[in-house]
Amino acid sequence: MSLTLRVLAPDQSVFDGTAEEVILPSTTGLIGILPGHISLVTALDIGVMRVRTNGAWNSIALMGGFAEVEADDVTVLVNGAELGDSIDATTAEAELEQAKAKVSQMEGQEPSTEKIKAQQTFNRARARVQATK
Known part of the structure; x- marks a missing residue:
């Protein structure tokens, strides 16, 4: 038995x-889906989705969204996604360091839109780095 998986981004x-x-990286933690899983709909956080095909694990960086499991069909609708194989690890690491520095600079400041954006940028950069490993 296997799952039918679709990962769709707007573009x-x-x-x-x-x-x-x-x-899946749900907003409440990781959720493992195997054939025969109970039906569910869950919100997804920014993170890495792991997919096992032909015995090998592949990674996809997800930028938040939703997943639906119905019978053995898994549909993942996300704001953005990248296959781990297509991410340049060196560039991703550099972007993570820049994002980490920006978040560190804002530490101790009052909550603001800029601070939230910096944290989201950091989370996206971290997911991209994790997807390369």
């Missing part, structure tokens, strides 16, 4: 195929 179909197992 592209990131993944459309079968998988043996999927691990």
Whole structure:
């Protein structure tokens, strides 16, 4: 048995195929999906989705969204996504360091839109780095 997995972003179909197992970064923690999983809808956080196909694990950096599991069909709708294989690890690491520095500069400041944006940029950069590993 296998899962039918679709990962869709507004500008592209990131993944459309079968998988043996999927691990999703939900807003309440990681959720593992195997064939026969109970139906569910969950919000997704910025993070890394792991997909096992043909015994090998692949990573996809997700930028938040929703996932629906119905029978053995998994549909993931996200704000943005990148296959881990397509991310340049060196560039991603540099972007993470820049984002980390920006968040550190804002530490201790009152909450603001700029501070929230800096934290989101950091979270996206961290997900991209994690997806390369």
